[in-house]
Amino acid sequence: MATELSLEDILTGPYTWKSMTPCDLSNCTKQQILDYFENSYSLNESIFAALKTEDAIYKAPDRLRLPLIFYYAHTAVVYINKLMLAGLIEERVNFEYETMFETGVDEMSWDDTENYRMGGSYQWPSLKDVVQFRLKVRNVIRKVIEDTPLELPVTQESKWWAMFMGFEHERIHIETSSVLIRQLPIGMVKTPEQWVPGPLTYGESPSKNPLLPVEGTEVTMGKPKDFPSYGWDNEYPQIQTSVPSFEASKYLITNREFMEFVTDKGYENEKLWSKEGWKWRKYRNARHPTFWVCDKGCVSGCGGVLAGYSHCKPDQNQNSSQYRYRSFCEETAIPWDWPVEVNYHEAKAYAAWKGPGYRLPTESEHNAMRDKKPISKGTDSDLIYDKELHQKSNINLTFGTSTPVHMYPANGKGFHDVFGNVWQWVEDHFNGLPGSETHYLYDDFSSPTYDGKHNVILGGSWISTGDEASRFARYAFRRHFFQHAGFRLARSCSDQDVPVRLVRNPAHADQDVSLPLKDISKKTFMTTNTQLLMETQSCVDERLFDEYVLDDINLSSALGKVSMDIARRHGTKVSHALDVGCGCGRMSFELSRAVDQVIGLEYCEVFLKSAEELLSKKQKVFYCPKEDCRIPAKRVKRSTHDGCTITAKLPTDTQPSRVTLKQFTWIPNELSGFDLVVHHCLDRVPNKRAWLIRLWEILMPNGIVVISGLGDWTKEKLEPIIGDKLRCMETIPVKYAEDYWCTEPDKETWATVWCLKTRAEAQ
Structure with missing residues (x-):
């Protein structure tokens, strides 16, 4: 039998459904900041009082989301991660949890296969242990607020900005979790204390919804x-x-107005929907707004063990209406005067139904x-x-x-x-x-x-x-x-x-507008987001050309050799390396000759897919778009195209089985414990500082960081970002060919490489 969930099972502080006003960052006291933190933290925990039993927190209400236990812990993790980055704390609370609960599922596609953690194969920690983790984080934050000197106003450059970032991130997830709880089976939720629903009606219902002019x-x-x-x-x-x-x-x-669209079979009329919207409508087999409940057995889109569950039970007592309404924690008669809640596709279909x-x-x-x-x-x-x-x-x-x-x-x-x-x-x-x-x-x-x-x-x-x-x-x-x-x-x-x-x-050039x-x-x-500008075929072709056609004179190959030389000179044995900005994989493969485990991290999807193809097939065909390309004939098979067909191949003697490729838009906690980090994507990221501040934490005690692509950055500009944990040991010039298309095959370029080492070892 499922264990009943009490307030004591989920709270690390007071229970509340009342929200405070945010702090004035030009005129606030530590006590006001502490009060706002406590209110944010408690509000988020209090949302989970709507769960009837403990097992409900391990359910995934939406197949594109994780179980609720993740969101309960996630906000505490973000506090620790951001306070570490800002230098407000120097020790973590529980690195295992701060990795496990750091990142949710990718919501970039409506038809994603369920994340493996959603399917039940992932063993989440006990709720009791996670509550203790939240309590420890709560106490850490209290102490930081009490001990950190407060200088007003708090600005984006202040370390205190990280604290307020945590507060507001927590409040975002109050809303996120409420939406997910609303999608759980009604039998898994209860009415929490102090929760006050809005009135179903108010005076006389508006008979019309006129359009008002705005000059x-x-x-x-x-x-x-x-x-x-x-x-x-x-x-x-x-x-x-x-x-x-x-x-x-x-x-x-309102729900009343949208009911006319439903009754007129708007969900069945493809002409009213965009291509993307109709694809979603068919995929979900949507017949009405998701928070309406009917008696037709509609699949509700839950994940994991709830896949296939239906809120729309055929045996439901619908009373006088065909539909009922699911609020946060109750099922009621449809409140016809409340606003309808739909996604963008449904809203656009309704607008099309209303007329030109x-x-x-x-x-x-x-x-x-x-x-x-x-x-x-x-x-x-x-x-x-x-x-x-x-x-x-x-x-x-x-x-x-x-x-x-x-x-x-x-x-x-x-x-x-x-x-x-x-x-x-x-x-x-x-x-x-x-x-x-x-x-x-x-x-x-x-x-x-x-x-x-x-x-x-x-x-x-x-x-x-x-x-x-x-x-x-x-x-x-x-x-x-x-x-x-x-x-x-x-x-x-x-x-x-x-x-x-x-x-x-x-x-994504095809706009459906x-x-x-x-x-x-x-x-x-x-x-x-300038990083997205590289997600094109021409960019990946250029990158492949640079990494695999120019052979030993390309920067990736040259930098890989220099990095290993630096590690040897400084007495660092490299068994675990991270290639940040791995592009199409050339340096990761180069490092695999001498390194037992290489992680290639890349934010650009088209680059990473090319690297994955090379990893699995050992070669990849691509096209050179330049008509007067002067690549040596032995490397090129001429075709009927204006340009040429090129085959990129893995460098000889590499060990691709040692290479793991990952796509991230930052350096997450799961990437740590490296003897060597080669960081060479700084010339193509908009915020260099964001990609540098975690370097000290992901290194082993005797580890080495090699950085290129800093451009005109000086040592004086770099050192405040890397903090007092790393020291710049030396700068080294690296010779390589910059001209992608070989119009000047003898041209030489020199890149300046920074060698960083943990400060304790450097001294």
Whole structure:
């Protein structure tokens, strides 16, 4: 029999469903910071009080996610990892857990095969042990807050920024876990103490949802860099943009309105759906919104042992309605006046069903619908700091569910729920604002999603707290994902193009955009993640040419030999090496001649796939696009193409069985214990600092780091980043050929290589 879950089983502090206001980073005390931390930590744990039995925390409510035990532990791990990077702590709590719970599943595809950990083959630790881990982390953070000198204001360059990063990351996962718990079988959840659902009705239901006009205007988007609250990298900087006149629905689209679409067989009409949307609809066999419950046995999309489970039981008592509604922890009659919660594909299909010209608002239009409140230097211009917020919006856990769309007062422009109730899908692809930069402590928080496959969500939901409930919050999800998210309709009122920002990603050129645009190219902007610009066939062909056609004069080969020479000179026996930025694998294979185990790490998918093909097939054919290529004839088989066909082969005497290839956008905890780290991708990453700060921790005591690609960086610029754990031993010039296409075969280039060693050994 399953063990009942009590509050004592999951809490390391007080139980609460009340959310505090974030700290003012220009004027806060240590006590206020401590209180906000305690509230964040306790809120996240209290969410799990909705689980009825202990075994529920080991279930995967969504096949694209991990079991809930992962999310319970994950936020504590992120605190430790970020505080280590920032230098606020020097010792870890439990490195095994800080590796196991560091990284969730990749949500980049809606039809991913379940992660092996979801299928039940992975043995998670006991809940009791994980609770003890969270308690230890809680005590570590308390001590850091108490012992670390506080200098105000806290800025992005302050070590304290890592602490607030942990707070806000925790609050993101309060919402994440609530969505997952909502997807569990209803028999696995219970109503937690202090949880207050919103009213199912409020006065007289709105009979219509009219479109309200918004005149053309200029809007300011983004967050000032000196605003005194924590913000994620994608929120900065501020930009100005023009918004032509448009109209948008007064209310969010309700369950009642969406029911008309369902009744009219909108889920069965392929013409209403985008190609991507219809592919998802067929894959999930969706017949209604995921949080509606019918009696047709619809598969619910759970993972692991719950695969095949259906919320839609044929024997359910539906009473007078064909559908019922699943909230966070209850199943009720459909609250017809609440906003419908759907993914982007469903929202777009509804807009198409409404008729020509209907669409979702854009990000700039959502900003134009807001009350025009100037941004001041203080926090009072941000709604999350409004002392009367609970009277204006269903946000920051005023309730534990949505509320009727007309319950809260309209803003000055006549719109209800511009903030709160549910997140709102908009038409824009997620991208960094012009001039945005990543933060070295979390370089990959936003940038991997600047791919044209994620759409922006705005406005927050009933459970959004902290930064999520800020006027500056802009988050993103894959279009097929579920969140507490709905939408409203919009329609243009001028002949100007829709003010939308789409992403041009060279790796995914086929855009499936259904918007009334005269020239889509004028609304399409290059991804601000420069790493994604390399995900093209031409880039991989160039890289293969460099690594495998130029033979011993290419940088990868030369750097591999130099690295081993350096290790020998410094008395380091290399049995475990890491090749950071391994490209198409040449250096990893070179190192395998003398090294027992080589890990090749690469963030660029097309590079890594080529390396994997070479690893398995020992060769790879590719094309040289340059017509006047002067490669020696013995290496080239001429074809009918304008260029030439080339066969890349593994270098002789290499030991490919010693090589393991991994794709990461950072250096995770699972990569550690190296005698040699060769770091040669710094010339192609936007944030060098983010790729350098973990080097000291992944080295063995007598290990060596060899770095190239630092460009014009000096020793004085490098040493503050690597800290006091590593010392620059020497700089070495390396000769190689830079000219990829051999138009100048005798040209020589010299790269400067930095040799770093642990400071204790260096002395």
